[in-house]
Amino acid sequence: MASLRESLADNSDFQKLLAEMPRSDGRKNNEPRPIRITPNYTMHAAGSILVETGKTKVICTASVEEGVPPFLRGSGGGWLTAEYGMLPGSTSTRKKRDTGGKIDGRTQEIQRLIGRSLRTIINLKTLGERTVWIDCDVIQADGGTRTASITGGFVALILALRHIQRKRKFNPPPVKQFLSAISVGIVNGQPMLDLKYDEDSKAEVDANLVMLDDHTIIEIQGTGETKSFTRDQLNTMLDYAESGLAKHFAAQKEVLGGYLFK
Secondary structure, eight states: OHHHHHHHHTOHHHHHHHHHSOOTTSOOTTOOOOEEEEESOSSSSSEEEEEEETTEEEEEEEEEEESOOGGGTTSSOOEEEEEEEEOGGGSSSOOOOOOTTOOOHHHHHHHHHHHHHHHHHOOGGGGOSEEEEEEEEEEEOSSOHHHHHHHHHHHHHHHHHHHHHTTSOOSSOSOOSOEEEEEEEEETTEEEESOOHHHHTTOSEEEEEEEETTSOEEEEEEEESSSOOOHHHHHHHHHHHHHHHHHHHHHHHHHTTTOSOO
């Protein structure tokens, strides 16, 4: 059986047939899931949104606190940090809450990715000694929760910064470019964009791309889960991601009125 699988994997006609087969939701390999961003989703946070990419749904809030961590006191600059979590009913089997200060390794890795991605595009000096907390809570998971959190967390951040701006004018603006993220991978030997859970769970290669709207890259996470991948496959995945992110940027700009700060 293993030799049959290997021979099929090396068969170009078989691979072409796979490439022409529709995905479980009917999308083409280079087609992202529909994205929808609902602003002002909660009442109390300075910035809040619900981001939906296909069936994945994440609530992202941005809260502003006076003061900074001890290592920044007296610096005049601010700080941004992120927390991420999957609510118990967000998956097919109940996920236990992180309690007692214990956070699993996956959660730590994702919230660090969200935090450092957003810190890359914000001029923390303009904040003064304030801390912005980005909280991303997954209420329904169907793959791509970390990338949806970055895309939605960015919008929540801008809404929170606009809230601060009503009291004090930023000079210069704290953020000058849009930022978003999307997943790519290789499934059945075929590069695919924006993987759902059924695709992600069997992907041979799993990758995430964080990018600015000028097409420069903040971060690439890419792993051969069960197989290695070629430079050509990587280039295809990057092309797919860049094309898909154009729709994410359009959704962000629609919600934010087409601008960051006036």
